[in-house]
Amino acid sequence: MSRIFFGLFIILLLSCNNKEEGGFKLAKEDGISQASPVSVPFESLGNVDWATLGNMTLTYEGRKVPFQLDENGKSLWFLHTPQNTAEYKLEKADGGTADTTLIKVNKSNGNLQLSKGFIPLLTYRYGMTYPPEGVDSIFQKSGYIHPLLSPSGDTLSRIQPPDHYHHYGIWGPWTHTQIEGERVDFWNLVERQGTVLFKDFNDTFTGPVYGGFSAHQEHIIIKAEEDNRIALNENLEVKVWDLGRPDRYMVDYTSQFNSPLENGILFEAYRYGGGLGMRFTERWHKDNCTVLTSEGKDRLSADGTNARWCMVTGESANGQGTNGVLFLSYPENKSHPEPMRIWPIDGNGGRGDMFFEFCPIRHEEWKIQPNKDYRLRYRMVVFEGKLTADEAESYWKSFAGMPKIVKE
Incomplete structure (x- = not known):
């Protein structure tokens, strides 16, 4: 939001000669x-x-x-x-x-937890997570969000599902990339080509309105020589906003990255990669989870289409209601309105498990020039109960452009 300034802000300090009111x-x-x-x-x-x-x-x-x-x-x-x-x-x-201070940060045992007062909302895992016993160690990972919790405490994300051990809650590795004519996959860890790991924190912040962190993550070419192992340096900023209500909160997810490689990197057009991906809870499947996009697409028709926003809603853990996540794409993002990857309803052996991703390179490759900064911005509204299409559109409009100061 830093690009939007209140150019007409000319009446703020009128009351006192020292301009303190x-x-x-x-x-x-x-x-x-x-x-x-x-x-x-x-x-x-x-x-x-x-x-x-x-x-x-x-x-x-x-x-x-x-x-x-x-x-x-x-x-x-x-x-x-x-x-x-x-x-x-x-x-x-x-x-x-x-x-x-309302939105708080707590770091412990490789986890950075953001909470509203004493209510946990999400955790960023900066320590290494190892795969289950007997599973290849190549699937170890750091630098992802899990769990993402509903306002009432339901876990909405999932890591290391047996069908995709490389799935880690909310994360965004690039999949088919070209580096010096060679393909490097940072998503499918089993390929042993690349991975994305936490490096260190740039900052953490707390307050009465929002709290969050900025983390430095490295996109690593596993087999490269030491001097050329880093394909991308990424600063991931996550902010949790209090919305002043018990059934909703908001998360801003901003990825700014650049490539130190002499010739940069090419993100090939592919149905997975980058952006913002989320593997949802194992509780959700084809019979209790729905999708609605800004263009009116549903679970059956949304995959491969473009949208300003996409809402995923599923049954709550107690079976007595619903909760979910509204994903918003910023207008300046690559390929906005953004293409999406949404798993088919008959996937996972007919279960229809839920995976969502804003995928900016779904239909068009993206050449990343060396030492040039790029940015992708997303917002998530995590909600309890129901959220209407009109509300979703309102949230997107406020994300796309804030209201301005006016004269009285």
Whole structure:
């Protein structure tokens, strides 16, 4: 979202000569009905410095609105509800400000867990995970998300299923690639050609609005000489947003990568590879899991088509309801609206297990030039119960472009 700036932000600090108080409104955006994150550039806050801002509150009609400064010190973030059409006010706090950290980070035993208060939401595995006893060690892996949990605690992701030991929750290796005329597969570990592993953390962050991490991952050519083993350097940033409701939360998943290889790397057109892939829980199959895309496609017709968003819904663990994940593709992504890989309903010996992927190279190859940065951005809304197509479209619109500041 850093590309979207509030160019019309000219009324924020009106109340005090020292510019420590002010107000602003956000434009009404047609078709956006869901709460979503918005930001105000820190430079727009005039003479308010970091220390001053830390002693101020953001309010709407007298109610405090949690806000957070981003890890780069460039923006103030808060959750905006489109129904809030009156003025937001930034003013001095009455007394001290308490620690309002809500989205928390905990690192332990190779796991980085993001939680809302004491409720775990997702885990990023940075330690090595080994395959089950008796299974080839080539399937060991780090640098993936599992478990992804529903707001009520159902596990929605799966790792190391016996039919695909190389499947690891949420991850995005490239499959058919060309490097100096040779094919290297970073997805199918059994090929012993490539893998993707965690290297180190760039940053972690917590706060009342969002929390997350940035991790450096390496796409490794297994048989290459030491100087040419790294095909891609990837910075994966994951942010979990509190949506102010118990039945939904939001995850931003951003992959920025470049190739240090002299001639770069070619991602061949293929039905799997890169983007954002997720192997869903073994509980879900053809009889209790559905798909709906922005173009109205379902489980039978969605594979190979393009979409702005795709919603996967399945039966909850107690059998009494549903939960799922809404996947959103950013407009600047390669091949947006993005092609998808969705497993056939008669797959897995007729079970119809669920796999979803936004696959930007499904229909068209992608040449990655040496030492040039590329980026793919995705958002997931993890929900309990049902989420309508209109709500899904609203979430996508707020992801595609935030509302702007307007004059009163």
